[in-house]
Amino acid sequence: MSLTSTAFSPQVPTGPSAADLLRRGREHYRRGELKDAIALFQAGLALVTMMSIATATDMAADLHAALANAFMLCDDLDSAAENYKAALRLAPHLVACWCNLGNVHLKTGMAQQAIALYLEALRLNPAHRPSRTNLVQALVATRQYVLAQVLLGELIEEVPDDASLHAELGKVCFELKQIEDAIAHFERAAVLAPERADNLYWIGAIRQAIGETEAAETAYERAVRLHPVLRRPATRSPASFRVLALFAPFVGNTPIAYLFRDCAYQTDILSLSPSIRPDLASLAREADVVVNLVCDADQGAAILPLADEIARRLGKPVVNEPEKILRTTRDATAVALAGIPGCRVPRTWRIAAGQVLPLPGSELTFPLLARPAGTHGGDFFARFEDRDALTAFLAERASEDRYLIEPIDYRSADGRFRKYRFIFVGEQMLPYHLAIGDGWKLHRDSTDMASQDWMQREEEQFLRDPKSVFTARHHDVLRTIGSRIGLDYFGIDCALDDQENLVVFEVNASMLVHDENPDFPYKDPFVRRIKTAFDAMLARRAGAMPELGLN
Incomplete structure (x- = not known):
């Protein structure tokens, strides 16, 4: 009996290799079939464990990078970050991964950390354009405008006809108060990208602010006809919720430069025009809460009924309902607040035109x-x-x-005048500033407070502890005023007379809240508190967080 010897050898896998899975996954990725791409990349990573270390490292890094890119497009930023980090541990030379990991941080509101990641990418490749353009966004987010301006200037020298770069430089110049340069860059962007309405909105807003009414009207009209909605994306992705703000050019609007800055929610600003009827069904699908910004009942008398109609038809929760704004003229407010014990409201008469x-x-x-x-x-x-x-x-x-x-004497015992401002946000009543001066026509910017330490100490004490000035009785009066006005967000300028009565000067949603207080740094936490309360109020009205009982 002859025996035939059989040689035994390990079986060769007949399935696809990790490289095949990477290639096929990329094909699905390019077609937008992200779930299939993710499954193939993950299968490839499972196979990598069976490969030799020499060949596995590069393949695993490529698979992690590809998987991270797919997760980014799915807005799964945690998984994206995890895989970018895994790719960089294996292959720290991957410039795109440093850049994309920076993008994850920027999208999640960690702009300062994003800057470090972009700089690492640029250390490896100083010419890497995505890292440079995204670094601009991170510098703007952290208000490092001078550095952003320098970098944008370099980028524009390389690509002088890039409309988006000119628009970004226009915003930076505006923040640096280089107004003419800002207008010039927005106008250049409008020429290069005539289909982009946002550049025209910027031109209109800036020209309106500097008193060039005719040029501003022209820009706004062109912008509204191109697109009545200006979108401000959230600082993170996905957005926490979506706000639709109703805005009317050339009438009084609630100042939003600070309130709508660095928001976790998406903001769409609808410019109201009697001649243009927006697609309300589309707007309703894109909004969780409506904020009416038209706040001056005198200036906005003609447009507020349109704002009210649109707000009602959208069928969403409304902050500062236009119908209530119409009842906040100075004479109507004097009538509404009459008879509150301990409250003095000047008698006010309206003299009609002519x-x-x-x-x-x-x-x-x-x-x-x-x-x-x-x-x-x-x-x-x-x-x-x-x-x-x-x-x-x-x-x-x-x-x-x-x-x-009717004038009311509100001089304090020391002969000076003091005017206090509170901002009402939902159920909260928050102190904003104190103005101290020598004349009855008192406005914060015309006082000598920047050079008077004692005035600053007095203001800081008021901000830290309003009850040190306003007693429980005064707070009851303020609460009654808030109830009668009925708005969700508004301010009140008031004082105390020699009998400790609360004197009311103005109550409306037109009052400015801003964070540009370099001479008064003690104000910063109290200003931030107002914005935090504003964001939280919108979140509650949008259904993004539960209603809270706030004091």
């Missing part, structure tokens, strides 16, 4: 204050001691409505 003295049914007692309707601050606001002087003022402004206001 109307002259005397007012029917009223005996005027001098002195009196007068100002045009729809104005704030000290512009065209004066005190008159007799009828002749007042009549001359009213005649000069005869083409517009005007207010006559």
Whole structure:
């Protein structure tokens, strides 16, 4: 019997290799079939464990990088970050992975950490363009505008016809208060990308702010016709929720430069125009909460009914309902707040355009204050001691409505005037600033507080402990005022007279809140508290967080 010897050898796998799975996964990725791509990349990583160390390292790094890219497109940022880090542990020379890991940090609100990752990518490859452009975004997010400006200048030298770079440089120049340069870059961006409405909105807003009304109107009209909605993406992905803000060019709007900055929610700003009817069904699908920004009942009298109609038809929760804004003229507010114990509201008369003295049914007692309707601050606001002087003022402004206001002496015991501002946010009542001066027409920017330490200490004490100035009785009065006004977000300027009554000057949603206080750094935490409360209020109204009982 002859025996045939059989040689035994290990079986060779007949399935696809890790390289095959990587190639096939990339094909699915390019077609947008991300789930299939992720499954193939993960299968490839499972096979890598069976390969020799020499060949496995590079293959595993490529698979982790490809898997991370797919997770990024799926908005699974945690998984993306985990895989980018795994790829870099195996292959720290992968420039794109450093850049993309920076993108993950930028999307999740960690801009400072993103900067370090972009810089590492640029250390490996100083010419890597995605790292340079994304570094600009991170520098802007951390308000390092000078560095962003330098980098944008270099990028524009290389690609002078890139509209997005000019637009970004326009924003940076605006933040640096280089207004003419900002306009020039936005105008260049508008020429290079005429289909982009956002550049025209910027031009309109800047020209309006510097008083170039006709040019601003032209820019706004072009922008609204191109696209009535300006989108501000969230600082992270996915956005926590979505806000639709109703905005009306050339009438009073709630100042939002600070409130809508660095938000975890997406903000779409709809410019209202009687001649353009937006697609409300589409807007409703893209919104969780509506914020009405049209806040001046005098300036916005013609557009507020349109805002009210749109807000109602969208069928979403509304912050600062337009119908309530219409009831916040100075004369209507004086009537609404009359009769509150411990509260003094100046009597206020409205003089219609073309109307002259005397007012029917009223005996005027001098002195009196007068100002045009729809104005704030000290512009065209004066005190008159007799009828002749007042009549001359009213005649000069005869083409517009005007207010006559009873003056109230609110001097403190030391002879100075003190005006306090609270911001109401939902159920919270938060201190914002104190102005101390020597005259009755008191505005924070015209005071000497920047050079007076004692004034700053007094303001800081008020911010830290409002109850050191306003007693429980005063807080009850303020709460009653908030209830009668009925808005979700608004401010009140007030004082205390010599009898400790609360004196009310102005109550509306037009009051400015900002964080540019280099001379008053102690204000920063209290300003941030207002924005935190504002963001939380929107989140609750959008259903993104539970309703809370706040004091």
